[in-house]
Amino acid sequence: MQVQNSNSKPNDVMVQSDVDTTNQSVDSVQAIQNWMVNQLVEQLSLDAKNIDVTEPLTRYGLDSIDAVTIVGELEDWLEVELPSTLFWDYPTIQKSAQYLVEEFDVSAALNNAEPAAPSETKEAKPEASEKSGKGWGGFWKGLGG
Amino acid sequence: MHQLKQYQIAEALERDLGNPGHPESTMSFKRVMELDESEEFPEAEVDWLYNWKLQDYYVPENCGGKFTSFEEFVAFVRVMSRRDQTIAIAFTTMFWSFLTWMAGTDDQKKKLSQFIREEKGTMCLAYSERAHGSDLIGGDVTAKKVEGGYLLNGEKWPINRATRSGVTFVLAKTSEEEGARCLSLFMVDKRQLDPSTYYHLPKILTHGIRASDMSGIGFKDCFIPEDMRLKDEGSGLELALKGFQITRMLCAAFSHGAADTAMRTTLNFAVDRVIYNKTVFDIPQPRQTLVDAFIDMLVCDCETIGAARGFHIIPEQFSVWAAVVKYFVTIKLEEVINSVYVVLGSRFYMRDEHDYGIFQKLLRDNSIISMFDGSSVVNLHALILQFRQIAKYRSRRNQKTMEGIQSRLDTIFSLEKSVPPFEPEKLGLFGRGADDVLQGLEIAWEQLQELNMEADVDADVLEKITTLTTIVLEELDAFDERIANSGFEHGHDQDPELFELAKKYCDLHAAAASVHTWIYNRTILDDFFAKGEWLVLGLYRCLRPWRSLPNIVPKAYSENVAQHLLKLHQENKMFSIVPIQLAQTDTQEEKPHASAELQLQA
Numbered sequence: 001m002q003v004q005n006s007n008s009k010p011n012d013v014m015v016q017s018d019v020d021t022t023n024q025s026v027d028s029v030q031a032i033q034n035w036m037v038n039q040l041v042e043q044l045s046l047d048a049k050n051i052d053v054t055e056p057l058t059r060y061g062l063d064s065i066d067a068v069t070i071v072g073e074l075e076d077w078l079e080v081e082l083p084s085t086l087f088w089d090y091p092t093i094q095k096s097a098q099y100l101v102e103e104f105d106v107s108a109a110l111n112n113a114e115p116a117a118p119s120e121t122k123e124a125k126p127e128a129s130e131k132s133g134k135g136w137g138g139f140w141k142g143l144g145g
Numbered sequence: 146m147h148q149l150k151q152y153q154i155a156e157a158l159e160r161d162l163g164n165p166g167h168p169e170s171t172m173s174f175k176r177v178m179e180l181d182e183s184e185e186f187p188e189a190e191v192d193w194l195y196n197w198k199l200q201d202y203y204v205p206e207n208c209g210g211k212f213t214s215f216e217e218f219v220a221f222v223r224v225m226s227r228r229d230q231t232i233a234i235a236f237t238t239m240f241w242s243f244l245t246w247m248a249g250t251d252d253q254k255k256k257l258s259q260f261i262r263e264e265k266g267t268m269c270l271a272y273s274e275r276a277h278g279s280d281l282i283g284g285d286v287t288a289k290k291v292e293g294g295y296l297l298n299g300e301k302w303p304i305n306r307a308t309r310s311g312v313t314f315v316l317a318k319t320s321e322e323e324g325a326r327c328l329s330l331f332m333v334d335k336r337q338l339d340p341s342t343y344y345h346l347p348k349i350l351t352h353g354i355r356a357s358d359m360s361g362i363g364f365k366d367c368f369i370p371e372d373m374r375l376k377d378e379g380s381g382l383e384l385a386l387k388g389f390q391i392t393r394m395l396c397a398a399f400s401h402g403a404a405d406t407a408m409r410t411t412l413n414f415a416v417d418r419v420i421y422n423k424t425v426f427d428i429p430q431p432r433q434t435l436v437d438a439f440i441d442m443l444v445c446d447c448e449t450i451g452a453a454r455g456f457h458i459i460p461e462q463f464s465v466w467a468a469v470v471k472y473f474v475t476i477k478l479e480e481v482i483n484s485v486y487v488v489l490g491s492r493f494y495m496r497d498e499h500d501y502g503i504f505q506k507l508l509r510d511n512s513i514i515s516m517f518d519g520s521s522v523v524n525l526h527a528l529i530l531q532f533r534q535i536a537k538y539r540s541r542r543n544q545k546t547m548e549g550i551q552s553r554l555d556t557i558f559s560l561e562k563s564v565p566p567f568e569p570e571k572l573g574l575f576g577r578g579a580d581d582v583l584q585g586l587e588i589a590w591e592q593l594q595e596l597n598m599e600a601d602v603d604a605d606v607l608e609k610i611t612t613l614t615t616i617v618l619e620e621l622d623a624f625d626e627r628i629a630n631s632g633f634e635h636g637h638d639q640d641p642e643l644f645e646l647a648k649k650y651c652d653l654h655a656a657a658a659s660v661h662t663w664i665y666n667r668t669i670l671d672d673f674f675a676k677g678e679w680l681v682l683g684l685y686r687c688l689r690p691w692r693s694l695p696n697i698v699p700k701a702y703s704e705n706v707a708q709h710l711l712k713l714h715q716e717n718k719m720f721s722i723v724p725i726q727l728a729q730t731d732t733q734e735e736k737p738h739a740s741a742e743l744q745l746q747a
Contacts, residue, residue: 056324064282064325064382065530068574072534075577084574085383088325 025101031110032097035077039070053093064088074100078109147725149560149669154202155220156725161197164717164728165228165406166500174501177229180356181506182496184348186309187232187356194225194236195265203239205246205567209258214564215453219398220725226402227409227719230510231354233399238306240395241270241314244388245332247569248376253332260311260334268312271301271362272385279523281316281328281382286364288317288329294370295319295331300346302361305517308345309358311335316385319378328381331373342367353509387572390463392518393471394456397449400478403511404442405720407482410500411435411489412714426711431488436703437686438481439710439720444683445474445481446722447662448655451582455557457564460571465531465580472524473651475515482508525647529639531575532650536625538578550585557581558665560723583621583650586657590614592664602667606677609697610660613684617656620691624650649691656687662722673709674722678702 033053040060041048051060057067067087075082078100083089090096100106147156163170165177171193180187194200202218204210212218225233245257260266277283286299297317301307312334319329335343346361375384415425415435425431452470456463486493489504496502515521542550556562593611596602627646659680667675685698710720718724 058324065386065527065574067325069530069534072531072575072577076537085325088383091324 024107028101028106028110029094029097032078032100032106033093035074036093036097039073051093053097056091057087057093058091067091078104078106080104080106080109147723149723151214151217151560152220152723152725154217155224158197158199158221158224159725159728162224162228162728168501170728172225172228172232174228174503177232177356178496178501178503178506180229181231184350184355186358187229187235190229190232191236192265194232199236200239200261200265203237203242204258204261207566208246208254210262213566215395215456215567216450216560216564219395219401219449219453220723222395222398223402223405223719226399227405228402230399230403230507230514231356233402234354235306235357237395237399238269238310239267240392241268241388243391243569244314244330244375244384247387247391247572248330248380248384249332250372252372253375256334257312257332264311266312267306267310268314269304269306269310269362271304271307271313271315273303274300275302275361279519281385282323282325284316284318284328286315286317288315288319288331288369290319291368294368294373297331297333297343297364297367297369300361300363302346303349303359304361306358307360307362308348313362314375315364316381319381325382326379328385329378330375330381330384331369332375333369333373337370337373338367351513353506353511353513355509383574386574387569389519390467390572391456391569393524394449394452394463394467396514396518397445397452397470397474397478400475400511400514401442401445401449401721403507403514404445404478404481406503406507407485408435408438408442408710408720409714410504411485412710413500414489414492416711416714425488426707432707433703434484434488435710436682436706438485439706440679440682440686441477441481442720443679443722444655444659444687445477447659447683449474450560450722451558451658451662454560454564455581457567458553458557459579459581460568461573462576462579462581463572464575465528465535466582468519468524468527469651469654471515471519472521472528472648473655476521477655479511479515482511522644525644526639528647528650529643531578532628532631532643532647534575534578535580536578536628538580539584539621539625542584547585547588550581551588553581554585554588554661555665558661559669560666561669580654582661583654583657586614586618586621586660589657589660589664590618593660596664601675603676606681609681610663610677610684612697613656613681613688614660616688616692616694617653617660617684620649620688621653624653652687652690656684659683659687666722670722671724673705676705678705679709682706 037048037051037053040046040051044060044062046060062070068084071082071084071086074086082100082104086096086099090099147153162172165172165174167173168175172190176190177187180190199221201211202221203212205212222233222237225236239261242257242261245253249257257266272281273279274284274286276285284299286297286301288295288297297315299317301315307313312332315331315333316328317331318327320327343362343364346363349359351357351359412426412435415431418425421428426435448470452466455466486504486508489499492499493504493508496505519527556564590611593607593614596607597604624646631640631643631646663674663677663680667677673679681698682702685694688694713720713724717727717729719727
């Protein structure tokens with residue numbers, strides 16, 4: 001998948017080439033967390049303010065099978081193969097984001113993503129995804145971004 | 146003996162069971178009706194199957210048994226099921242042993258293998274609970290860690306063979322934390338338990354499979370040693386879901402057996418009954434009803450047999466394929482049974498008329514197949530959750546992907562090719578969108594173009610198959626487009642429209658499986674199969690609910706199918722793309738003698 005075409009890029013990621021490794025890790029964790037929050041916002045019609053990254057995903061109505069299928073979306077975005085039980089073993093947004101940054105090389109995918117304004121609104125996203133969906137005609141509409 | 150080795154066990158079992166229409170045969174319709182009426186467990190019949198050593202075919206070769214192929218497995222389960230689903234299911238609860246073949250230690254495998262093969266061992270699956278249905282994580286049965294093992298508490302219900310089983314696979318909570326890791330799976334050997342710490346629940350009276358041991362089991366501070374746990378603590382849900390992929394697919398075999406008997410007993414009536422100076426079979430409307438039902442049975446055959454073989458080649462794709470088979474085949478064969486009973490007329494409802502009243506029994510028995518081990522809704526839901534990945538995967542295919550798919554399809558669908566040993570550890574919770582059957586349909590389309598050069602292919606039939614395959618591809622593109630634009634949600638609040646879309650996916654899948662089956666077996670199976678008229682009719686029926694189709698099917702095709710159906714009935718062969726020889730009218734006692742004579746003649 002082309003991240004640029006997907007519109008599933010992390011909106012809030014701020015990629016800087018001159019920061020040290022620690023800062024990059026923090027940024028990466030933050031970027032992944034934002035992506036996951038956006039997923040929940042889009043797919044469960046939740047307000048981002050009400051999502052706590054330290055709470056289990058099941059708190060937001062996702063069951064175990066949903067958690068497995070979300071791994072597929074995450075794999076597409078980060079372009080790495082992940083354990084399908086990722087969210088079973090790391091059930092909060094924070095824990096899974098930290099695990100991903102520690103165990104996988106996600107920097108390439110995150111660097112490919114265009115920095116986006118952090119102040120996106122829910123209403124703006126479907127429109128943006130339809131424009132960028134190319135041949136897939138808004139395929140990524142539901143994926144957030 | 147059948148030319149295809151994987152069908153020889155089924156034929157041998159058929160021969161030894163004898164013709165079910167003969168009252169003296171084992172599992173005769175007369176006998177299974179008596180069992181149904183009395184609701185007594187079929188002790189003698191199950192014991193007969195153990196003495197025949199059928200249990201060896203549930204244990205993989207590398208665990209000491211004779212299981213080598215799910216295609217073979219499906220074939221012999223059909224042989225049992227066409228006589229009686231109650232017995233077939235009671236015996237086949239043994240397929241839960243695949244949990245141990247998948248996740249057990251060498252010691253656990255050895256113990257279970259010995260139990261099955263040498264001690265006529267039986268087992269059941271204890272997942273569901275009275276208050277929680279298919280919500281496994283919501284269960285109340287707990288396994289609390291104590292020194293050397295666990296203490297089990299709680300009740301499992303309704304469980305087939307809960308009372309009459311030596312081993313119970315129990316899913317229990319080992320953690321108080323909510324979440325997918327709160328469950329562990331235990332292979333509980335009742336012989337090792339303190340009898341005062343567990344109990345069985347009374348037999349449940351049911352609409353069908355009335356002679357079953359449908360009951361439950363309860364535990365009260367029941368100590369189980371640590372070595373009864375399968376895999377790690379917390380892996381229970383993962384194993385349960387992977388195990389379901391195996392059993393959901395195999396459930397199709399029960400339905401195939403019932404559909405065969407529904408068709409056969411209806412034909413027994415339709416070819417003899419004269420009304421308005423014709424047999425029922427010679428009247429156009431009932432004739433077409435039976436032809437349509439037969440075509441649906443053949444399409445289901447392609448889906449089931451392909452999947453049974455596919456397990457050995459692409460186990461990682463079965464989060465999709467098992468759900469398609471469990472939904473499509475079991476529901477389609479229910480429809481088949483419901484449509485043919487109109488031809489049989491009021492006799493379908495009688496408990497002691499026409500072939501011992503077997504029709505009403507199989508109708509009741511069969512209605513549970515699409516429900517247990519994951520209902521039709523559960524399976525459609527499982528597909529819905531994977532649709533975006535499936536559509537994405539299809540959009541990303543490249544030359545290399547297609548080469549891989551082509552090579553796999555070749556092994557999956559060529560019935561004369563042997564399959565590698567099943568590797569259950571390769572089953573996956575989700576297949577990352579891969580579905581070779583539909584994603585390889587363009588390959589099939591190319592192969593159809595190449596068949597133009599073959600002298601033995603009827604050009605008209607090929608043209609029609611190609612036209613309909615093109616429409617399947619168009620509908621698949623439309624499906625992807627629709628998924629791309631659908632308002633997708635996680636969880637259990639899916640748009641009901643998506644369930645209709647999932648049904649469409651299953652119809653397209655069955656159409657594709659049928660095309661692949663024909664392409665790879667034209668020169669292997671019989672002339673009727675090779676000619677492909679059945680496939681034109683089958684594709685037409687798969688597509689008809691979703692598309693206004695041109696009327697391209699000549700009446701002669703249906704007529705030829707009717708003649709073949711009649712031929713299989715007269716020759717007493719299974720209504721299948723692989724029409725194995727069914728037992729003839731002689732009894733078991735006469736059988737060995739008859740076989741010897743046949744051999745001498747040969």
